[in-house]
Amino acid sequence: MPDAGDLVTARLAVEPHDETTAVTLAMTAPDGVVSTPVVTPVDDGAAWTAPVVYTAAGVWRLSWAVTGTGAGVEHQIVPVAPAPGARGDGRVYATTTDLANALDEAPPLNGERLLERASELLDSDFLLTAIYDVDDNGMPTHPLVVAGFRDAVCAQVEFWGEVGEETDISGPLQGAQIGGVNLQFGAGSNRSGPSYYAPKLLRALQLIPKECIRFTALASC
Numbered sequence: 084m085p086d087a088g089d090l091v092t093a094r095l096a097v098e099p100h101d102e103t104t105a106v107t108l109a110m111t112a113p114d115g116v117v118s119t120p121v122v123t124p125v126d127d128g129a130a131w132t133a134p135v136v137y138t139a140a141g142v143w144r145l146s147w148a149v150t151g152t153g154a155g156v157e158h159q160i161v162p163v164a165p166a167p168g169a170r171g172d173g174r175v176y177a178t179t180t181d182l183a184n185a186l187d188e189a190p191p192l193n194g195e196r197l198l199e200r201a202s203e204l205l206d207s208d209f210l211l212t213a214i215y216d217v218d219d220n221g222m223p224t225h226p227l228v229v230a231g232f233r234d235a236v237c238a239q240v241e242f243w244g245e246v247g248e249e250t251d252i253s254g255p256l257q258g259a260q261i262g263g264v265n266l267q268f269g270a271g272s273n274r275s276g277p278s279y280y281a282p283k284l285l286r287a288l289q290l291i292p293k294e295c296i297r298f299t300a301l302a303s304c
Contacts, residue, residue, distance in 0.1 A: 087140045087166045093120070093133045095147045095157060103151030106131040113141025113163075140165040167192075174221060175202045176232040185237035186244075197243060201236035208280075209288060215296040231291035235284045242281030 085091050097104055108131075110118045120133040137143060145159040177198050182190040191197065216224045223229050 084162055084164055085137050086164050087137055089163075090134060090136050093135045093145055093159070095131045095149075097129065097131060097149055097153045099153050100128040101152045102128070104128050104153050105150045107148045108133045108135075109146040109148070110135055111144040111146065113139055113143065137161070137163040139163070173199060173203055174206065175199050176205065176223075176229075176236045177202075181233050182237050182240055185234070186241060191240075191244065194240065197240040198236055201239035201243075202232075204239060204280075205232065205235055205284075209298075212299045213296055214299055225295045227295050228291055231287050231296075234287035238281040238283035238287055242284070 093108065093110075095106060095108075097106065104124075106122050106124070108120050108122050110120055112118070120135050122131050122133045124131050131147070135145070140163050143161040143163055145161060147157045147159070149155050149157075175195075175198050177185075179190045179194045179198070182194050182198060215228050218224050223232055
């Protein structure tokens with residue numbers, strides 16, 4: 084599977100073929116933009132190749148049109164992965180260096196992606212109603228809050244490494260106390276389900292001094 088940014092030689096075999104055979108390629112990007120790479124015959128027309136650059140992650144369509152002998156149309160669907168280490172636009176509260184230090188070992192190859200997801204989880208499930216000092220980018224500025232968020236997301240990634248990231252859909256937190264606020268999720272039929280939050284994530288938030296951060300409302304779902 085190619086990664087975003089890869090230059091790849093696309094190839095189409097044509098049989099039968101002769102001097103009347105001609106081939107064109109239309110390449111449709113995930114956003115619908117169509118380009119037409121230059122196609123070149125090889126092996127006396129038994130195959131046709133084109134240099135293609137996958138500029139973005141997503142699903143690409145390569146549509147080959149053959150005229151003359153061997154006429155026909157063939158579509159190839161190519162899934163393209165994000166470039167290794169590519170980061171999104173959201174806030175990320177820890178680096179892979181932080182993660183390595185927390186794990187006391189080399190971080191996983193997908194560590195950046197896991198840190199992004201752990202940071203998204205922290206934002207959506209714990210920080211929506213929290214009040215703390217931030218900079219122009221919405222990042223915490225107090226060193227103890229910075230450290231608490233860092234430790235929280237690293238703990239969540241460590242937790243996923245032990246139990247699997249799929250636990251993120253297996254059942255929510257049943258209850259926790261952070262500062263003066265009780266967090267209670269998963270009422271009703273989910274009450275006996277496992278938590279998908281790392282215990283050390285909760286402790287990292289609980290250890291942030293209450294004068295540095297304030298949780299202003301009961302979070303529930």
